[in-house]
Amino acid sequence: MPEYSEDAPLVPGREIIRDNFDALFAKDPRILTLGEDTGKLGDVNRTLEGLQEKYGEWRVRDTGIHEATIVGEGIGLALRGLRPITEIQYFDYLLYTLHVISDDVATTHYRTKGGQKVPLIIRTRGHRLEGIWHSGSPLSMVINSVRGVHVCVPRDMTRAAGMYNTLLAGEDPALIIEPLNGYRIREKQPSNFGEFRIPLGIPEVLTEGTDVTLVTYGSCVRIAQEAITQLRETGISVELIDVQTLLPFDTKGIILNSLKKTNRIVFFDEDVPGGATAYMLQKVIEEQGGFYYLDDKPVTVTAKDHRPAYGTDGDYFSNPNAEDVYEAVYDMMGVAYPEKFPPIY
Amino acid sequence: MITSNTKENIRNFQDDTEEKKAIQFEDFRREVLNDYKLAHLSRQMSLLARREVLSGKAKFGIFGDGKEIAQIAMARQFKEGDWRSGYYRDQTFMLATGMTTPKQFFAMLYGETRTELNPDNGGRSMNNHFGSRLIDPDGNWINQAENKNTSSDISPTGGQMPRLVGLALASKLYREQPELNHLKSFSKNGNEVAFGTIGDASTSEGLFFETMNAAAVLQIPMAVSVWDDGYGISVPVDLQTVKASISKALKGFEKQKGDAGGILIFEGFGWDYAGLCQMYEEGIRKCREEHVPVLFHVKELTQPTGHSTSGSHERYKPKERLEWEKEKDGLLQMHKWILETKLADEATLNRLETEAQEEAQAAQKEAFREIMTPIREEKTQLIEMIRTKKMRLPFMGRRTDQCHN
Numbered sequence: 001m002p003e004y005s006e007d008a009p010l011v012p013g014r015e016i017i018r019d020n021f022d023a024l025f026a027k028d029p030r031i032l033t034l035g036e037d038t039g040k041l042g043d044v045n046r047t048l049e050g051l052q053e054k055y056g057e058w059r060v061r062d063t064g065i066h067e068a069t070i071v072g073e074g075i076g077l078a079l080r081g082l083r084p085i086t087e088i089q090y091f092d093y094l095l096y097t098l099h100v101i102s103d104d105v106a107t108t109h110y111r112t113k114g115g116q117k118v119p120l121i122i123r124t125r126g127h128r129l130e131g132i133w134h135s136g137s138p139l140s141m142v143i144n145s146v147r148g149v150h151v152c153v154p155r156d157m158t159r160a161a162g163m164y165n166t167l168l169a170g171e172d173p174a175l176i177i178e179p180l181n182g183y184r185i186r187e188k189q190p191s192n193f194g195e196f197r198i199p200l201g202i203p204e205v206l207t208e209g210t211d212v213t214l215v216t217y218g219s220c221v222r223i224a225q226e227a228i229t230q231l232r233e234t235g236i237s238v239e240l241i242d243v244q245t246l247l248p249f250d251t252k253g254i255i256l257n258s259l260k261k262t263n264r265i266v267f268f269d270e271d272v273p274g275g276a277t278a279y280m281l282q283k284v285i286e287e288q289g290g291f292y293y294l295d296d297k298p299v300t301v302t303a304k305d306h307r308p309a310y311g312t313d314g315d316y317f318s319n320p321n322a323e324d325v326y327e328a329v330y331d332m333m334g335v336a337y338p339e340k341f342p343p344i345y
Numbered sequence: 346m347i348t349s350n351t352k353e354n355i356r357n358f359q360d361d362t363e364e365k366k367a368i369q370f371e372d373f374r375r376e377v378l379n380d381y382k383l384a385h386l387s388r389q390m391s392l393l394a395r396r397e398v399l400s401g402k403a404k405f406g407i408f409g410d411g412k413e414i415a416q417i418a419m420a421r422q423f424k425e426g427d428w429r430s431g432y433y434r435d436q437t438f439m440l441a442t443g444m445t446t447p448k449q450f451f452a453m454l455y456g457e458t459r460t461e462l463n464p465d466n467g468g469r470s471m472n473n474h475f476g477s478r479l480i481d482p483d484g485n486w487i488n489q490a491e492n493k494n495t496s497s498d499i500s501p502t503g504g505q506m507p508r509l510v511g512l513a514l515a516s517k518l519y520r521e522q523p524e525l526n527h528l529k530s531f532s533k534n535g536n537e538v539a540f541g542t543i544g545d546a547s548t549s550e551g552l553f554f555e556t557m558n559a560a561a562v563l564q565i566p567m568a569v570s571v572w573d574d575g576y577g578i579s580v581p582v583d584l585q586t587v588k589a590s591i592s593k594a595l596k597g598f599e600k601q602k603g604d605a606g607g608i609l610i611f612e613g614f615g616w617d618y619a620g621l622c623q624m625y626e627e628g629i630r631k632c633r634e635e636h637v638p639v640l641f642h643v644k645e646l647t648q649p650t651g652h653s654t655s656g657s658h659e660r661y662k663p664k665e666r667l668e669w670e671k672e673k674d675g676l677l678q679m680h681k682w683i684l685e686t687k688l689a690d691e692a693t694l695n696r697l698e699t700e701a702q703e704e705a706q707a708a709q710k711e712a713f714r715e716i717m718t719p720i721r722e723e724k725t726q727l728i729e730m731i732r733t734k735k736m737r738l739p740f741m742g743r744r745t746d747q748c749h750n
Contacts, residue, residue: 029524058518068507068552069559076511076539079479079496080428081486081531082518084511100507103499112497113460113467115478171484 001197002158002190010186013157017047017178020161023194024168025055028083031168033123034061035070035087044089045125045183067097071122075104078120083168091126091177092133098145105173106148119171121164122149125178127219127270128319131310135319137218140275142175143246150174150200151247155221156182158190159244162198169197179219201248203255209239212329213258215280216268217243220320224268227325235340236333246276249283256288263295264336266328270303270319277302296335301328346592346599348612349624374688378697380441380618381683384413384676385701387437390447391650393709394454394472398654402713403454405471406654409434411647412572414675415613417441418621419570419641422629423540426533429495430509431542432502433473434572438542442493445475447705451712462715466497474498488530490537503550505541510556513539513567517636538633541569546577548591560638561598561608567638568629574615574646579661592642600637608638615646616678647674 024031033048039062042049052060063070067088074086088094094101101122108118127137143151150172154160160178167174190196206221207228216224221242228238239258243250250256259265265284267277277300284290285298301320308318327344334341391408398406409416412434420441423429429438439445449463450472458468465475476497480486496508519525520535543553548571560567571591575582583589592610600607609631613624621643628639647670651658659667671677683689 029522030528032518056522058522064559064562066555066559069510069555072507072509072556073511073514073559075508076430076496076513077515077518078511079508080489080512080515080519081528082515082525097507099501100504103501103504104508107499108497111466111469111474111499112476112478113458113469114482114484115460115464115467115480116476116497117480117484 003192005191008189011189014047014183016157020193030083032059033085036089038087068100071097071100074120078118085121088124091124102145106146118173120173122175125180132307135308139271152176152245153217162196166197200245201251203241203243207240209237211237212264213239213262214266215241226322255284259290259293266299268301273302346610349620380417382697385698387413389702389705407433409436410649413437415643418625422625426490426537428512428539430505447708448712451709455716502547503552506552506556509541513565517565538566545573549585561606566632566636568632570641573644574648578652611641616675618679
């Protein structure tokens with residue numbers, strides 16, 4: 001886990017990612033990264049600032065705009081004993097290489113019956129920006145086409161760094177989607193860069209509560225935190241869980257344990273209706289057996305059945321907000337305690 | 346562009362003594378006849394395997410008939426440490442490099458699940474989907490530098506291209522980065538060539554152009570062979586490729602004197618054994634030494650049994666084309682060339698053809714016996730259990746001996 005010195009400063013998230021990569025690159029010459037604006041600029045978000053100067057043009061390399069080839073380079077390098085981290089500049093561009101990840105990366109170990117492996121990390125960033133192509137998070141599109149690849153959805157840069165450390169300790173292929181709006185948000189600076197590991201498939205209970213279990217991931221965690229602060233003022237106690245990784249998903253039944261306590265559950269993200277929230281619902285309600293502990297129907301809070309609009313009003317109505325989460329949880333409590341929580345409208 | 350089209354002898358025997366020249370000639374002659382037999386072995390495997398599918402003993406078949414000669418010529422340049430990223434027409438190349446055997450070919454056709462019999466995919470993929478076992482049962486890498494390596498094939502054609510760039514790029518890194526010198530089981534100074542194969546029609550995929558451009562920029566040892574048999578299933582090349590020629594279409598990619606980037610382009614003919622051997626020798630040497638990407642456009646190939654067992658090419662190829670394919674069949678042309686150059690007589694070639702046929706049949710029989718043996722054993726056991734009334738039928742919750750009541 002991340003360790004902190006007593007006087008650990010608060011630093012922008014991008015610096016945490018950068019300093020963690022610096023530690024990893026210094027430790028293992030097999031590690032390299034490549035992508036659009038990765039080299040000289042050090043990534044458009046400056047998470048690799050100065051690393052090309054330090055480690056050279058082959059280890060921190062600029063590529064052309066060709067996502068399928070970027071991932072292909074990663075596959076070949078990984079097959080030949082290196083540890084590539086390939087950059088897809090934004091989550092939206094993942095579509096241009098999804099076929100390569102789905103057909104090739106995700107199936108290599110399976111299609112050879114354990115004869116080959118691809119220790120490749122695909123790095124990208126997304127969630128909550130603006131507009132049709134730079135907002136939203138079509139996670140269901142990804143998780144439903146890349147079974148065989150870990151899909152990590154860290155809520156902040158400390159978590160992201162810990163996931164890189166975990167993945168580089170293993171040899172499975174993985175996709176990490178960093179929360180795009182987290183690079184400038186300050187986080188406490190860990191002291192053990194390159195060392196601390198965030199385990200895969202283990203959700204984290206961020207806030208304990210007794211009335212409703214709220215399950216989410218990535219940038220939506222901050223929105224959920226905003227909502228539950230307001231709900232607490234209304235007298236509703238929410239247990240907030242960050243799933244951390246969608247593939248694998250809650251291998252220890254942590255969400256089920258929460259549901260056993262609260263008997264009510266909301267799944268929240270900014271994918272389409274029936275997207276990754278439906279996936280989480282199936283996992284918890286059907287697979288983990290959550291059905292038997294429900295006092296009320298399970299609820300999903302999602303974006304709408306279209307891509308998010310760019311205009312401010314359109315963006316507000318397209319993407320789920322703290323108000324939507326508040327209402328979903330409040331309404332659920334209203335079913336159980338109509339007098340205490342009468343309808344808002 | 347370098348066009349290789351020769352009927353001349355493929356070797357210059359420059360040793361000084363007549364005796365040495367004679368020994369060299371004998372070695373060369375033996376190699377050629379081995380190649381001839383191998384080409385026939387591969388063809389017989391295709392024909393036999395097609396029959397196995399059409400008679401219901403295997404589910405599906407897709408083969409490399411018509412591409413034998415070019416693949417044998419390419420395989421001559423494939424060394425330990427090298428890599429292949431190709432597609433489902435490459436059985437002859439796999440045989441010629443020793444990366445597969447006729448029996449494994451048939452085991453794959455039958456969907457054999459035991460990896461000791463079907464090491465390439467253990468029944469997870471269709472036939473002719475190859476893949477070296479690169480890791481041991483504990484998941485550790487085996488020594489790649491001392492082995493010949495093939496990455497695992499996928500069916501969507503064009504899909505072999507992105508990973509090919511990475512395989513070639515690794516050689517560049519191993520040569521340029523001294524801090525990787527200790528990884529000796531992966532590379533010897535970056536001397537490894539990544540051999541790619543792709544059907545001519547699949548070069549229309551965006552992935553092909555994207556990866557050729559990237560390789561030309563990166564200057565990596567990537568050697569791409571385009572097997573051009575004039576069709577993508579039923580769609581002819583003039584509807585697929587501008588100027589009906591991928592080597593003409595890529596003219597602008599070609600590396601000229603003084604250029605920092607670019608690719609070398611070679612053209613050869615699928616029936617021209619001697620010319621193809623020369624073409625690959627020259628092209629791969631440059632690729633390996635200079636880390637320059639190379640495109641080999643192998644034209645006038647044929648496809649005697651059609652695209653796959655799912656269809657018949659008589660439906661879409663005109664009669665004249667079918668006739669032309671018979672005439673230009675690489676095996677027939679090699680036969681003629683051997684007789685013309687007096688490397689062997691008709692009787693010798695006939696004997697090699699018979700041996701090839703017998704080897705293919707023996708491999709097929711043995712692979713079929715191996716896949717059927719456990720099935721037959723289980724059947725015998727099942728019948729015995731039913732006969733001796735020892736089997737419990739789970740859906741009834743009763744023993745079979747109670748079922749009669």
